[in-house]
Each structure stands twice: as C-alpha cells, then as structure tokens.
Amino acid sequence: MATTIDRPVTEPEPEPEQGRQGDRPFRPSPLGWLARAVLALALAWLVFVFPLSQEGFEVQRFTTAVIYGIIGLSLNVLLGYVGQISLGHQAFVGIGAFTSAYMVSVQNQPFWVAVAAAAAVGGLQALVLGGASLRITGLYFALVTLSYGLVAEQNIFQVEELTGGGQGQAAPKPAGFETDWRYYYLCLAFLALVLWVDWRLMRSKGGRALLALQENPRVAATFGVNVRMLTLFAFVVSGVFAGLGGALLAHNDTFVSPEVWSFNLALVFVIMTVVGGLRNRAGVVIGSAFFALLPYLIDQIGFIEDAVAAIPAPRELTAELAPLVLGPLLLILTLVRAPGGIGQQIRPIQRWLGGHRFDLHDHGPKEVKVADVRA
Amino acid sequence: MPDVLRDRAGVALGAGALALIAVVLIATGEKESLVIGVISGAAYGLLALGLVLIYKSSGVFNFAQGEFGTIAVYVLYLLHFEVPYGLALLGALVAAVVFGLLLERLVIRPLYDSSRVILLVATAGVALLAISVEIWFGDAQGKTIDRAFPTLDRFSILGVQVSDQRLLLLGVLATLAVVLALFFNRTNLGLAVIGASQEPTATELVGISVRRLSTFTWALAALLGGLAGVIAVPDSGGFTPGILTSAFLIPAFTAAVLGGMTSLPGAFLGGVIVGVIQAVATSAPLFDFIPGSAGTLVVFVVLVGVLAIRPQGLLGRAA
Amino acid sequence: MSVLEARNVSIRFGGVQAAREVSIAVGEWEIVGIIGPNGAGKTTTFNMITGFYTPNTGSIWYRGKDVTGLSVDERAALGMGRTFQNVGLVKGATVRQNLLTAQYLDAGYGLVPGTIGSPASFSVERRLNQRAEELAERLGLADLLDTQVAGLPYGTLKRVEIATVLATDPDVLLLDEPSSGMGPEEAHQLGDTLLDLRREFGLSIAMIEHHVPLVVRVCDYVYCLNFGEMLAEGLPEEVRNHPEVVTAYLGEDADPAAAALEGQLESLVEGS
Known part of the structure; x- marks a missing residue:
C-alpha cells in the first residue's frame, strides 16, 4: 500500500491503442509471456491454495474476505453505478444473515432455499426502501439508510423468533460443505457468480444507462431510460448481493448474533468499497478482502505487528480495532489523493497481465466529474 | 420581505403543531413524556443547528457532527479529574472547535470540488475515526460524568422534576436561538455567511473570502455540537464511544429535515418535535407492541414520512 | 397531418x-x-x-x-x-459506449436477462455494436470510436451527438x-x-x-x-x-x- 499511495495523480496524455497508423500492436516476447504466466499462477496460488495451508479457524477468515468481496460489490452497485450511498448496509447484510439462519434453524429448510430466501429478502428490502426514497436523492438517501440501520439494530434484531435472542441463531454449514475449506470454495463460487452478474450488468443496457444516468439524467431520459425503474432495479441488484453476502457470512460463522451489526460495520463496508476503487471490480474485491484480512495480517506478519505496537498511545491498538482506525485514514487519503482507489493503482499490472505494455502511468480513462447530486 | 414572512408562518405552524401535541399529552396524562421530550429535543436542536449551518454554507451533510460532541465529552471527562469543572468545560469546547477546524482544513477543503456524496462519505469516515480513537484511547466501557449543576430537585415543570442541568440545556438553547437569529439577521459576518451559501461568486466579488467563512462556519458548528455533548451527556447517565453519533445524530438530522435543512428556527423546533415524539413512543403503552426501542423506529418513520410527503420540510420552502 | x-x-x-x-x-x-x-x-x-x-x-x-x-x-x-x-x-464514456447507450430502447432484452447474461443478450449486443460502428462510419467518426468523449473538440462533439441521437432510432x-x-x-x-x-x-x-x-x-x-x-x-x-x-x-x-x-x-x- 504505502508505495503506491503517495504518487500524485497526474493525468497522462490519452493514448488510444487503435486508430494510429503504422503502429504495430504490442505483443509480449516469449519471456514476457512467461513472466505474466508466473504472476498469474502466483495469484491463483494465493487465492486457491494458500488459504488451505492455514488452520481451520484461519480459513474462516479467508472465507470472510471472499464474502466481503461480495458485500463490497453490492455497495459498489449503489455507490459506484447509481451514485447513492448506503450508510445502513450492515442492516441489509445482517437481515440476510438472520433470514438464512432462521430458514435453516427454525423452518428446517435446506441451505440453498435459505440462501435464495436471504437474497430475495435483501432485494425486497432494497426495493421498499428505495421506492420510499425515490423522490429524494443522494444525501437524503444516506440519512434514510443510516436511520434504517439503527432500526435494524434496535428493533428488527430484537425479534427473538428471528434472531434466537441473546445467544444468536445457529446457521450450520450446508451438507457437502461442512469443512472450512470446502465452504471456502463454495463462497469463491458465489463470488464468481456475483462478479459475472456485475460484469454482465455493466456490459448490457442497464449498466450503460446507469452510468449515463449518474453523469447526466437528462441525456439518459432522452435515450428512453426510465429513471425510476432503472434506479429501483439497481437497488434490487445491490440488495440481492447484500442478502447473499449476509447468508454466506452466517453459515461461515455457523451462528449469527444480533450485536455485530452496528454503524461501525456499515462504515467499514463503505470504506472498503471506496478504498478498493468505485466502478472497479478487481479493486473493490481486493479492497474488501484487505479490510477483512487486516486483523489477520496484523496478527501474522511480524513487522506490521511491531509497527502497530510502536504507535505511542495510552493503550495498545488491537488487531480487531486496527481496521477501524486505519480504515478512515485510508479512506480520506484515497478521496483526497487517489480517488480511483486500489483499482486505479493496480491497473498497470492488470493491463500488463492482459498482454499489454507495462505503463506505470496508465490510470485508465479520465474520471469526468460526475454531475452533482446536490439534494 | 416575503421570505421572512414565510419563515414566520412556518415557525407559527410548527409551534402550533407542537402546542397541539402538548395539549394532547397533558390531557392524556403523558406530561412526563412532554417535559423529557422537550429537554432531549433541545439537545437534538443544538446538534441540528450545526447540521443546518454546514448544509447552508457548503452543501454538505456532516455525519461527523455528533462526534464534535462526543470528543468534547471525552475531553471533559479527562479534564474534570484535573481542573475545576468550568475550566474542563471550556477545554472540552475548545477541543470540539479544534476538531471542527482540522476537519475543515484537512478533509473538506481538499475535497471542495468533489461531489457532495463523496464529501458525505468523507465526513462519515471522520466520524468512524473519532469513534475508534475514543475506543482505542479510552475503552469501549460506559463511563459517567458529573453534572455541572448537581441539584436534581430544585424545580419542577408540570409536576415533573427537572434537574438544574436540564434547565441549563433549555437555557442555552433559548439563548442561542436568540443570539443566532440576531447574528444572522443583523451582523455583517452573519449576513456574509448566508450570502456565501446562496451566491458564492457574488460574495467573493464584494471582497469577502468564502474560504474564511467556511472555516468560521465549521468552527461554529463544532462549537454547537460540543455544547450539545457537554450539556446533554452528563445528564443522561453515562456514555460510550460514539454516543452522540449513535443516540443523537439521527434524531438531529430528522429535526433538520423537519426544518427543511435550511431553516435555523426550523431546526430548533424540529428538534423539540422529534424529542417529544420519541419520548412518547418510548413511554406510551400504545407503542409496546414494537420490539426493541420504539423511539428509534418512530424517528425512522417520521424521517421517511417527511421526506416522502414533504421533502422541503415543515418550515422549508419548495425548491 | x-x-x-x-x-x-x-x-x-x-x-x-x-x-x-x-x-x-x-x-x-x-x-x-x-x-x-x-x-x-x-x-x-x-x-x-x-x-x-x-x-x-x-x-x-x-x-x-x-x-x-x-x-x-x-x-x-x-x-x-x-x-x-x-x-x-456521457462525457466520461467513449464514443462507442455512447452509441451503445443510446440504443437502450432498441436492445430488446429486459434488464434482468441482460444482467444475468442470457445468450440472447450476447447476440443482441453484437448487433448493437455493429450498428454503433455503422453510425460512426456514416458520420465520419470511425477513428474515434474508442476515444473518450471528454476532450474531443466542440465541433466533433456536435457530430458525435448527432450520431448518438440517430442511434436512438x-x-x-x-x-x-x-x-x-x-x-x-x-x-x-x-x-x-x-x-x-x-x-x-x-x-x-x-x-x-x-x-x-x-x-x-x-x-x-x-x-x-x-x-x-x-x-x-x-x-x-x-x-x-x-x-x-x-x-x-x-x-x-x-x-x-x-x-x-x-x-x-x-x-x-x-x-x-
């Protein structure tokens, strides 16, 4: 992180790849391809093999990181594609978690039905809340979701039937995926599914219209886009992702307790998405996984632990608290210095892996100032 | 001045609604809810005032407004062991203002050209930073602070005992209402702040620095937030990290929304209305069916209701 | 009439x-x-x-x-x-993306099939892309298809806009x-x-x-x-x-x- 952040964001001259005569398209040398293959394999090893070398308890943390990727993508739909901010996303995720746990433990439904129900409830919530807030925009929506998050915490999660009271609701892992590592792969598969949907959303008419809508609603309307319909649709997509993420979290921990769904968690979700890089799939997933793994990294990597311990403060910064302190700092650093987040910083590597030249200053298309959503 | 007249009409409407609620509550024997509601509403009003000020001057929803208060409470807590209470209060307010100035300088100003949603995210991030530093430097446990005025049973209103601290809160709110109204209507600086919010370019052209005004507004908002914290929290029993964000911020925003986000008297009045509604929901048997804290749910319903039915608020003007 | x-x-x-x-x-x-x-x-x-x-x-x-x-x-x-x-x-997008966005009503497939990536949506996308290229060609913008709109000269923008509005059929x-x-x-x-x-x-x-x-x-x-x-x-x-x-x-x-x-x-x- 530290090496990538303090580079000033200078806009490179646009350099279109095509359309220039006499310029042969760049092809990596065999050695270049080999280097790319090595890096790709290393990344694949990190995702598919490394977590399994960990103790069972630690595998759960990696699973959490994968699920946070799904939650980050959920917020990215709202914040990145619609331009609305949810400060109550912990409620969407939490209700998904309790729905799934309730379906399995109380209604004796199979895991798959429970997960589908959680996703559906997530979508429904988003539809209702979004529908109620359609007349208002941007800033007020943040307020409504913040308030909704507190309602979830203080009212909905007080319903004992749903939450199992103080000790929480049990959420066993599904048949066939009882071991931690099998469940890890299951969650990876769900993440892949969410990534697929997100990719298709942005490559089809809905996603294109959303971007147009965010930048210039009048133009989108003249293209025939029904603004309300489309916005509601995006809310539902986000809600479904959040519900799914919640259900997977519940079964990862094998129980859900009502205490963890606080405002702080909602903020961590927002921060990991923004630091990851709005509208950048890889960035959002990496950012989300990073925040999920931060306590683990602090515990496991000696020099980080030493550095954290060396901070002069009346009390030690615990690994659990560190993301809450570090997160906002990274957020502000990202917003002020590198609004594209991690996604923008890793773009040169991504492009290189895809067979292009390595260009350190390639930050992708210029970010055009989005028309203000002043409420 | 039709604007002023409309403002007054709005205030009269709000006050009328409040009087009606008061009569109903007294008639139904919910006098205690009324008194408690007005008092907690005064704290919401103080916080809402800061929210409205910042929204008027820079178009930002400041989600760190509550933490101006919590920081002040923690500083008060730490100082009141060392120095006389009055001095500790002063230190607490200074800390809140310093926090506000730092926020304006380090976060708001660099993001001046960003979209308002990004600014909102930034202030929410600052709120989380403040909360986690409170957990880190203190701990997550609840703490209590002495009241500035310890006497609890000197006065009673409508038969309800009211502590001196609560009277202080009401007094501060009433005084601030008058002082701020005079400030924004009569002084050059006050008029400049409002002018800058409506016509930034024109304000610059007549030689007033919009940046300085922004600094001033944030300092003032932080002072109001700090005041809300140091007066209301010692009276409410105890506090935990982020107390003003978790318990005060949403009602305060709801109050500001009731006032249309732009009206200072509306924010005061909105605060009191929200306070009373919340107190009634908490104590009246009518709301017993609601699981958990009925006050939270009712505030949410009020917020969504106002936004859906009358987005310009009770006292605001249609855009 | x-x-x-x-x-x-x-x-x-x-x-x-x-x-x-x-x-x-x-x-x-x-x-x-x-x-x-x-x-x-x-x-x-x-x-x-x-x-x-x-x-x-x-x-x-x-x-x-x-x-x-x-x-x-x-x-x-x-x-x-x-x-x-x-x-x-849409100034943050390329000329091609604008021409695709403008065919919103012509796309035919629903929001949900598009989002889950139904096979039909893929073939429709190919058709839309082809039409975008034809329109760009028609207005002399073929070279600019993958250029971001922000930064193009004003006169060119006006031509891109006409191509885009034609794409709405x-x-x-x-x-x-x-x-x-x-x-x-x-x-x-x-x-x-x-x-x-x-x-x-x-x-x-x-x-x-x-x-x-x-x-x-x-x-x-x-x-x-x-x-x-x-x-x-x-x-x-x-x-x-x-x-x-x-x-x-x-x-x-x-x-x-x-x-x-x-x-x-x-x-x-x-x-x-």
Whole structure:
C-alpha cells in the first residue's frame, strides 16, 4: 500500500491503442509471456491454495474476505453505478444473515432455499426502501439508510423468533460443505457468480444507462431510460448481493448474533468499497478482502505487528480495532489523493497481465466529474 | 420581505403543531413524556443547528457532527479529574472547535470540488475515526460524568422534576436561538455567511473570502455540537464511544429535515418535535407492541414520512 | 397531418413568462428552423415538446396523439430524438459506449436477462455494436470510436451527438443549435449532412439555429421567437426579411455598425 499511495495523480496524455497508423500492436516476447504466466499462477496460488495451508479457524477468515468481496460489490452497485450511498448496509447484510439462519434453524429448510430466501429478502428490502426514497436523492438517501440501520439494530434484531435472542441463531454449514475449506470454495463460487452478474450488468443496457444516468439524467431520459425503474432495479441488484453476502457470512460463522451489526460495520463496508476503487471490480474485491484480512495480517506478519505496537498511545491498538482506525485514514487519503482507489493503482499490472505494455502511468480513462447530486 | 414572512408562518405552524401535541399529552396524562421530550429535543436542536449551518454554507451533510460532541465529552471527562469543572468545560469546547477546524482544513477543503456524496462519505469516515480513537484511547466501557449543576430537585415543570442541568440545556438553547437569529439577521459576518451559501461568486466579488467563512462556519458548528455533548451527556447517565453519533445524530438530522435543512428556527423546533415524539413512543403503552426501542423506529418513520410527503420540510420552502 | 405539434403552449417560471401561446408544427419530412435572439424561449419550447417541462397551458401532439402528459423517456420511445445546446453526451464514456447507450430502447432484452447474461443478450449486443460502428462510419467518426468523449473538440462533439441521437432510432429530430462551435465551412457541411440524413433515415427535423445561412439553405419553414412570443413564421426568405425580425435581431434603429452586420449576413446567405 504505502508505495503506491503517495504518487500524485497526474493525468497522462490519452493514448488510444487503435486508430494510429503504422503502429504495430504490442505483443509480449516469449519471456514476457512467461513472466505474466508466473504472476498469474502466483495469484491463483494465493487465492486457491494458500488459504488451505492455514488452520481451520484461519480459513474462516479467508472465507470472510471472499464474502466481503461480495458485500463490497453490492455497495459498489449503489455507490459506484447509481451514485447513492448506503450508510445502513450492515442492516441489509445482517437481515440476510438472520433470514438464512432462521430458514435453516427454525423452518428446517435446506441451505440453498435459505440462501435464495436471504437474497430475495435483501432485494425486497432494497426495493421498499428505495421506492420510499425515490423522490429524494443522494444525501437524503444516506440519512434514510443510516436511520434504517439503527432500526435494524434496535428493533428488527430484537425479534427473538428471528434472531434466537441473546445467544444468536445457529446457521450450520450446508451438507457437502461442512469443512472450512470446502465452504471456502463454495463462497469463491458465489463470488464468481456475483462478479459475472456485475460484469454482465455493466456490459448490457442497464449498466450503460446507469452510468449515463449518474453523469447526466437528462441525456439518459432522452435515450428512453426510465429513471425510476432503472434506479429501483439497481437497488434490487445491490440488495440481492447484500442478502447473499449476509447468508454466506452466517453459515461461515455457523451462528449469527444480533450485536455485530452496528454503524461501525456499515462504515467499514463503505470504506472498503471506496478504498478498493468505485466502478472497479478487481479493486473493490481486493479492497474488501484487505479490510477483512487486516486483523489477520496484523496478527501474522511480524513487522506490521511491531509497527502497530510502536504507535505511542495510552493503550495498545488491537488487531480487531486496527481496521477501524486505519480504515478512515485510508479512506480520506484515497478521496483526497487517489480517488480511483486500489483499482486505479493496480491497473498497470492488470493491463500488463492482459498482454499489454507495462505503463506505470496508465490510470485508465479520465474520471469526468460526475454531475452533482446536490439534494 | 416575503421570505421572512414565510419563515414566520412556518415557525407559527410548527409551534402550533407542537402546542397541539402538548395539549394532547397533558390531557392524556403523558406530561412526563412532554417535559423529557422537550429537554432531549433541545439537545437534538443544538446538534441540528450545526447540521443546518454546514448544509447552508457548503452543501454538505456532516455525519461527523455528533462526534464534535462526543470528543468534547471525552475531553471533559479527562479534564474534570484535573481542573475545576468550568475550566474542563471550556477545554472540552475548545477541543470540539479544534476538531471542527482540522476537519475543515484537512478533509473538506481538499475535497471542495468533489461531489457532495463523496464529501458525505468523507465526513462519515471522520466520524468512524473519532469513534475508534475514543475506543482505542479510552475503552469501549460506559463511563459517567458529573453534572455541572448537581441539584436534581430544585424545580419542577408540570409536576415533573427537572434537574438544574436540564434547565441549563433549555437555557442555552433559548439563548442561542436568540443570539443566532440576531447574528444572522443583523451582523455583517452573519449576513456574509448566508450570502456565501446562496451566491458564492457574488460574495467573493464584494471582497469577502468564502474560504474564511467556511472555516468560521465549521468552527461554529463544532462549537454547537460540543455544547450539545457537554450539556446533554452528563445528564443522561453515562456514555460510550460514539454516543452522540449513535443516540443523537439521527434524531438531529430528522429535526433538520423537519426544518427543511435550511431553516435555523426550523431546526430548533424540529428538534423539540422529534424529542417529544420519541419520548412518547418510548413511554406510551400504545407503542409496546414494537420490539426493541420504539423511539428509534418512530424517528425512522417520521424521517421517511417527511421526506416522502414533504421533502422541503415543515418550515422549508419548495425548491 | 404534422408529425409534431406544439399547440398554444405557455409556461411561466416565477415572474417570467418564458413562452406565451407558442405554436409550432413539424410536417412529415420537413426541416423546420426556430430562430430568435438569446432568451427568446427557443430551448424552453424544446423542453416542453420533449417533456422536460410541462406547459401551464396548451398541448403537445405527436402524430395525432396528445403526449402532453408523457414523460421524457416515453416520448423518446415514441420516436422523439433530441440534442442539447451544451452537448448531451456521457462525457466520461467513449464514443462507442455512447452509441451503445443510446440504443437502450432498441436492445430488446429486459434488464434482468441482460444482467444475468442470457445468450440472447450476447447476440443482441453484437448487433448493437455493429450498428454503433455503422453510425460512426456514416458520420465520419470511425477513428474515434474508442476515444473518450471528454476532450474531443466542440465541433466533433456536435457530430458525435448527432450520431448518438440517430442511434436512438428517432422519427423526428429536435436539434438545439447543431452548428454552434463550427466555422462557416463546417456549418455548410452540416447542412449537407442534415439533408442527406433526412433522406436516408426518413426524418423530420426541428432545429434551433443561430446560423442564418444554414437556416435559409436547409429549412422548409422557419419560426422566429422573441421574448417568449411568436414574432413571425413562414418561408425562410420571408422570415429573414420580415421587418420585425430584423429589428429583433439588430435593434430598433439600425445604426451603421448594425447595417454593416446585416450586409455581412446578406453576403453570407448569398454565398451559400
């Protein structure tokens, strides 16, 4: 992180790849391809093999990181594609978690039905809340979701039937995926599914219209886009992702307790998405996984632990608290210095892996100032 | 001045609604809810005032407004062991203002050209930073602070005992209402702040620095937030990290929304209305069916209701 | 029957009567010009026709149907295509993405099948992309397909905008100052393009335009607005020589400078 952040964001001259005569398209040398293959394999090893070398308890943390990727993508739909901010996303995720746990433990439904129900409830919530807030925009929506998050915490999660009271609701892992590592792969598969949907959303008419809508609603309307319909649709997509993420979290921990769904968690979700890089799939997933793994990294990597311990403060910064302190700092650093987040910083590597030249200053298309959503 | 007249009409409407609620509550024997509601509403009003000020001057929803208060409470807590209470209060307010100035300088100003949603995210991030530093430097446990005025049973209103601290809160709110109204209507600086919010370019052209005004507004908002914290929290029993964000911020925003986000008297009045509604929901048997804290749910319903039915608020003007 | 008609529309913003009893009709295959000084209510009228504003009185008719109550996107679906004075494009996106976005209604597949990636949506996407390339080719933008819109020169933006509005598959085009930012040469070419497009796509066109030579050359009929009211209408030559129009453009008593300007206008028209 530290090496990538303090580079000033200078806009490179646009350099279109095509359309220039006499310029042969760049092809990596065999050695270049080999280097790319090595890096790709290393990344694949990190995702598919490394977590399994960990103790069972630690595998759960990696699973959490994968699920946070799904939650980050959920917020990215709202914040990145619609331009609305949810400060109550912990409620969407939490209700998904309790729905799934309730379906399995109380209604004796199979895991798959429970997960589908959680996703559906997530979508429904988003539809209702979004529908109620359609007349208002941007800033007020943040307020409504913040308030909704507190309602979830203080009212909905007080319903004992749903939450199992103080000790929480049990959420066993599904048949066939009882071991931690099998469940890890299951969650990876769900993440892949969410990534697929997100990719298709942005490559089809809905996603294109959303971007147009965010930048210039009048133009989108003249293209025939029904603004309300489309916005509601995006809310539902986000809600479904959040519900799914919640259900997977519940079964990862094998129980859900009502205490963890606080405002702080909602903020961590927002921060990991923004630091990851709005509208950048890889960035959002990496950012989300990073925040999920931060306590683990602090515990496991000696020099980080030493550095954290060396901070002069009346009390030690615990690994659990560190993301809450570090997160906002990274957020502000990202917003002020590198609004594209991690996604923008890793773009040169991504492009290189895809067979292009390595260009350190390639930050992708210029970010055009989005028309203000002043409420 | 039709604007002023409309403002007054709005205030009269709000006050009328409040009087009606008061009569109903007294008639139904919910006098205690009324008194408690007005008092907690005064704290919401103080916080809402800061929210409205910042929204008027820079178009930002400041989600760190509550933490101006919590920081002040923690500083008060730490100082009141060392120095006389009055001095500790002063230190607490200074800390809140310093926090506000730092926020304006380090976060708001660099993001001046960003979209308002990004600014909102930034202030929410600052709120989380403040909360986690409170957990880190203190701990997550609840703490209590002495009241500035310890006497609890000197006065009673409508038969309800009211502590001196609560009277202080009401007094501060009433005084601030008058002082701020005079400030924004009569002084050059006050008029400049409002002018800058409506016509930034024109304000610059007549030689007033919009940046300085922004600094001033944030300092003032932080002072109001700090005041809300140091007066209301010692009276409410105890506090935990982020107390003003978790318990005060949403009602305060709801109050500001009731006032249309732009009206200072509306924010005061909105605060009191929200306070009373919340107190009634908490104590009246009518709301017993609601699981958990009925006050939270009712505030949410009020917020969504106002936004859906009358987005310009009770006292605001249609855009 | 006219394709598009505004019947006696009026709208008021606060104390300002932005348009009063304005009537405009666009016939099949017609190119209609709307001229008038700045602030005359031309764009306001466009906004009422396309649905951004609802007139206080009067109505909008499209092919014999009253569309006054329809929203912007519903009118777009009927076949109204519109450009904007300050360029209505998604500036953060490439030319290709804009051309794809504009085919929203033509895509055919629903939001959900598109989002889950149904096989049909893939083949439709290929078709949309092909059409985007054809339109870019047609307007001489093929080289710019994958260039970001922000940063293109103004004249090019106007061409991209016309390509984009054609991608919405319109029946009637409403162009707001299509030649702004163009030199006389480019404006002349634009005239050719509009005449060709009308033939190729079977379009009817209404355009707000300041460039008098262009209006005189391509328009079949011209309306002149001033202070929100209809000042004159008729054939281009008639309107241009209408004494009130000349006054509105050049001031009450034409002083020598204005007369010189008028002379310039004349020669420009004759030159075209």
